Amino acid sequence: MKKRNILLGAAYAAFAIVGLIYTCSWTYTSTTGLNPSFWPNIMFTMLLLSAIAIIVFSVLGPDAEVSEDSRFHWKKSLPTIIWVGLYTYAFQRFGFLIPTMVFLCGEMFLFGEKRWKVLLLISILLPIILYFLFTKVFGIYLP
Amino acid sequence: MSLSSILTGLTTVIAPQCLLWLILGVMIGIIFGAIPGLTAATGVAVFTPITFGMDFAPAFGFLLGLYCGGYYGGSIPAILIHTPGAPGNVATALDGYPMARQGQAGRALSYSVTSSWLGGTFSSFCLLIFANIVARFALQFGSQEYFSVALIGLSCIVGVSGDSMLKGIISGCMGMLLACIGVDPMDGVLRYTFGVPAIMKGIATVPALVGLFALSEAFGKSETTTSAEKGITGKITGVMPHFKEYWENKILLLKSAVIGTIVGAIPGTGPTIAAWLSYSEAKRCSKKPEEFGNGSVEGIMACECSNNAVTGGAIIPMVTLGIPGDPVTAILLSALMIQGLTPGPTLITKNPDLISTILWILLIGNFVMLLFGLGGAKLFPKLLSIPPKILFPIVMVMCVVGSYAVNNSSFDMWISFGLGIFGYIMIKFGFPVAPMVLGIILGPIMEPNFRRALISSKMDYTTFFTRPLSCVFIILAFALTFIMYRRTHSKKD
Numbered sequence: 001m002k003k004r005n006i007l008l009g010a011a012y013a014a015f016a017i018v019g020l021i022y023t024c025s026w027t028y029t030s031t032t033g034l035n036p037s038f039w040p041n042i043m044f045t046m047l048l049l050s051a052i053a054i055i056v057f058s059v060l061g062p063d064a065e066v067s068e069d070s071r072f073h074w075k076k077s078l079p080t081i082i083w084v085g086l087y088t089y090a091f092q093r094f095g096f097l098i099p100t101m102v103f104l105c106g107e108m109f110l111f112g113e114k115r116w117k118v119l120l121l122i123s124i125l126l127p128i129i130l131y132f133l134f135t136k137v138f139g140i141y142l143p
Numbered sequence: 144m145s146l147s148s149i150l151t152g153l154t155t156v157i158a159p160q161c162l163l164w165l166i167l168g169v170m171i172g173i174i175f176g177a178i179p180g181l182t183a184a185t186g187v188a189v190f191t192p193i194t195f196g197m198d199f200a201p202a203f204g205f206l207l208g209l210y211c212g213g214y215y216g217g218s219i220p221a222i223l224i225h226t227p228g229a230p231g232n233v234a235t236a237l238d239g240y241p242m243a244r245q246g247q248a249g250r251a252l253s254y255s256v257t258s259s260w261l262g263g264t265f266s267s268f269c270l271l272i273f274a275n276i277v278a279r280f281a282l283q284f285g286s287q288e289y290f291s292v293a294l295i296g297l298s299c300i301v302g303v304s305g306d307s308m309l310k311g312i313i314s315g316c317m318g319m320l321l322a323c324i325g326v327d328p329m330d331g332v333l334r335y336t337f338g339v340p341a342i343m344k345g346i347a348t349v350p351a352l353v354g355l356f357a358l359s360e361a362f363g364k365s366e367t368t369t370s371a372e373k374g375i376t377g378k379i380t381g382v383m384p385h386f387k388e389y390w391e392n393k394i395l396l397l398k399s400a401v402i403g404t405i406v407g408a409i410p411g412t413g414p415t416i417a418a419w420l421s422y423s424e425a426k427r428c429s430k431k432p433e434e435f436g437n438g439s440v441e442g443i444m445a446c447e448c449s450n451n452a453v454t455g456g457a458i459i460p461m462v463t464l465g466i467p468g469d470p471v472t473a474i475l476l477s478a479l480m481i482q483g484l485t486p487g488p489t490l491i492t493k494n495p496d497l498i499s500t501i502l503w504i505l506l507i508g509n510f511v512m513l514l515f516g517l518g519g520a521k522l523f524p525k526l527l528s529i530p531p532k533i534l535f536p537i538v539m540v541m542c543v544v545g546s547y548a549v550n551n552s553s554f555d556m557w558i559s560f561g562l563g564i565f566g567y568i569m570i571k572f573g574f575p576v577a578p579m580v581l582g583i584i585l586g587p588i589m590e591p592n593f594r595r596a597l598i599s600s601k602m603d604y605t606t607f608f609t610r611p612l613s614c615v616f617i618i619l620a621f622a623l624t625f626i627m628y629r630r631t632h633s634k635k636d
Contacts, residue, residue: 008572012313019320028332032598036327036334039590040320047316050309057309070571073366080365081564084358088543088560092553096544104536111365111532122533130544139196140548 001070002063009054016048079110095143100127145495152499155200156507164201165504168208169511173519175209176216177526178534182229183213185357187474189538191349191481192545199482200500206478207454207501208508210471214414214451215259215512219523222251222443231414231450234422238435238442245438249381249520254443256516257384258396262448263509265400266407266455271502273408274491277463281488286596287607289464291616293589295409296466298620298627300578308628311578314569318582319589321346328591341554348477350546350555351562351583355576356470358542358563361535363570382520388440395425395441396448403449407456409623413469413577414450416627421449455505462490462498465588470577473584481549 023037023044030036083106090099105123113119134140155161168190175186186209194202217228222239235255242251284292300311324335325345336342389396399421406417425445426435435442457468458475465486467473479486484494491498519526546559566576600606608614 004572008574026332028330030330032329032594033602034329034594034597036330036332038594040323040334043316043319043323047313047320050312050316054307054309054313070573072571076366077362077567081362081567084362084539084543084563085560087539088556091543091547091556100540100544104540107536107539108532111535113530113532118533122537126537126540130540134193134544134548138193138548140193141551142544142548 001066002058002061004066005058006055009051009058012051013048013055016044016051019044020048080107083107083110091143097127097131100130148495149499149502151496152501152503155496155500156204156503158200161200161204161504162507164197165204165208165508166511168205168210169212169508169515170208172209172212172214173216173219173512173515174526174529176213176228177219177523178228178529178531181360181534181538182217182356183210184470184474185360185538186213187471187478188349188352188356189541189545191474191478192353192548194478195481195548199484199497200504202478202482203501204504204508206475207504208511210475211263211451211454211505211508211512212515213471214454215256215263215447215516218255218259218443218447218450219252220527222255223248223524223527229414231418231453232446233415234418234446235443235450237422238437238439241436242438242440242443247381247438249379251438251443252379252520252523253382253384253517254388254440255447256513256520257389258399258444258448259451259516260509260513261389261396262400262403262450262452263454263512264506265397266404266452267502267505267509268455269404270455270458270505271498274459274463274498277459278488278491281463282492284464284488284612285610286592286599287610287613288616290589290592290596291607291613291620292460292464292466293585293592294620295616295623296460296581296585297589298624300581307573310572310574314574314576315578315582318579318584319586320582321351321579322583322586323590328587329594341552346558346583347550347552347555348583349474349481349549350559352474352477352580353542353546354559354562355566355580356474357538358559359566359570359576361539361542362563362567364531364535379521379524382517384517389444392441392444395428395445398424398428399445399448400452403452404456406449407453407468408459409468413457413471414453417449417453418446421445451509458501458505462486462501463488465490467581467584470580473580476584 020041023040026035026037028036083103087099087103101123104126105119108119108122131142134142156165171190172183172186175181176183187206190209191206194206214231217232218235218239219228221227221232221236222243225236225240227233227236239251239255297315300315324342326343327334333343402421402424403417406420422442422445425441426432429435429441431439453469457472460466460468461472461476465476467476476486484490542559543556546556547553549555569576596606597604607617
């Protein structure tokens with residue numbers, strides 16, 4: 001846990017430093033007396049101080065076991081994340097219906113549903129129902 | 144508020160279209176609340192985009208129904224499978240599950256829904272009484288006061304940060320920084336847009352919330368869940384409530400409802416704090432404190448009553464000040480803006496029927512929740528057996544489609560996706576997402592008011608302390624931070 005906190009604290013500190021440098025480089029000067037960089041600079045400074053505090057407390061404090069819930073199980077979550085990303089792209093490129101059918105079928109399979117009848121039934125019927133609901137009932141255009 | 148205004152609200156809400164959406168909202172809310180991993184916040188986030196094309200009453204009927212149903216629904220798995228649907232129902236699990244194990248699951252569910260109804264109804268009336276008072280009071284606010292009130296909301300990051308306040312602060316800062324993207328509110332200069340035209344208007348709130356609350360949860364669930372939870376499987380009996388039991392506990396219920404409403408009205412807090420406060424108070428005053436943790440009726444009543452009393456309380460700062468009372472009202476705030484309404488003190492003065500419409504939605508919504516809770520108790524074990532392997536892919540589709548639907552923008556889907564991954568990683572590293580949401584919502588209130596206050600006072604930083612109201616709010620913000628910090632640490636000890 002100690003290592004994780006130090007790592008993430010360092011990442012946030014680095015992000016805050018980059019943010020501060022970038023924001024301070026703005027040349028615009030406001031006529032009102034407070035520049036647009038004023039507020040983000042406060043936030044980046046708070047972020048930097050908190051990140052440093054996390055690093056310091058992690059170094060000085062006792063180490064704790066990483067709980068099971070906090071562990072990454074990339075083998076299981078990464079395919080889902082990639083699949084959702086592909087779906088988002090396909091939605092944008094080809095519209096709602098077909099990509100949703102393919103996505104649902106694949107995602108349910110990834111989640112462990114193996115009954116092909118259930119896979120087919122839900123992945124064909126649900127997008128049609130949703131399309132009808134969104135376009136006809138909610139009045140929201142779907143591509 | 145005039146009687147005619149109250150009656151106008153009633154006629155609006157009992158219109159068939161509004162009533163149907165309200166019933167549907169409560170039903171979906173109970174389902175979202177009852178399924179571990181899904182919460183009222185997730186439900187409201189996922190369904191807010193579909194209210195885009197609706198009028199105010201059906202849209203808010205649906206969302207507030209979801210809100211009430213969701214807060215109650217979390218108690219169902221807490222009682223039946225010892226897995227609270229949301230953090231606000233943790234205390235319910237302490238007594239509800241032991242009661243269910245003793246063969247009294249029906250009674251536990253009955254206490255839960257009836258107390259939730261009582262709490263929700265009480266806070267609805269408080270909303271009616273206090274919203275107008277707060278709104279009239281808030282008309283005197285200047286930039287200094289708005290900044291200070293938002294600071295109270297921000298100070299409550301401590302309450303929603305879980306174990307580490309520092310992680311909560313980082314999360315809150317990230318939310319504030321996200322809110323800085325786009326056109327600067329005072330000078331009109333572009334900030335952090337990097338030449339991308341789609342983000343010139345800033346990060347759209349609803350897709351961001353959908354990503355942080357719903358998609359991140361779904362990504363997390365993909366790691367573990369393959370089958371539905373198993374729990375109490377016996378027959379559910381004894382669901383009908385007995386008036387006498389509630390009358391005997393009237394003081395306890397009243398106290399819990401008051402605690403829930405007050406905690407709800409404090410910006411940035413929520414049902415978890417309310418439920419624990421009421422539970423501790425009930426235990427302190429009980430004649431049978433030894434029963435707490437072993438199936439105490441008072442324990443269930445106290446936490447469920449205050450848990451749902453949060454709903455009415457949290458709406459008070461939302462409609463009168465434009466500041467969310469809890470994470471769900473943060474999302475509801477966006478829904479209000481989708482309706483073309485600007486939350487703040489003038490909202491009520493310009494729309495006098497609005498509060499009475501919300502009041503009736505909450506009253507009827509809570510009553511529908513009671514009916515569903517009592518009538519559907521026998522079905523709840525079946526509800527818990529809906530397989531996550533079917534449910535979560537559907538939730539993911541709703542997230543993507545919902546993010547698109549808000550502005551018909553593909554870019555918003557990517558925002559939601561990106562923040563979903565970010566939220567998932569944050570949760571894994573122990574960073575709570577609720578402070579980030581508070582940052583996204585409160586950032587656009589705090590920054591312009593802070594700058595405006597300084598400009599109007601010729602850069603005098605003491606302006607926040609020399610104005611009495613602003614000073615009181617700042618003291619309150621620090622006091623709340625201190626109290627919540629102490630509470631979190633004493634719980635850890």
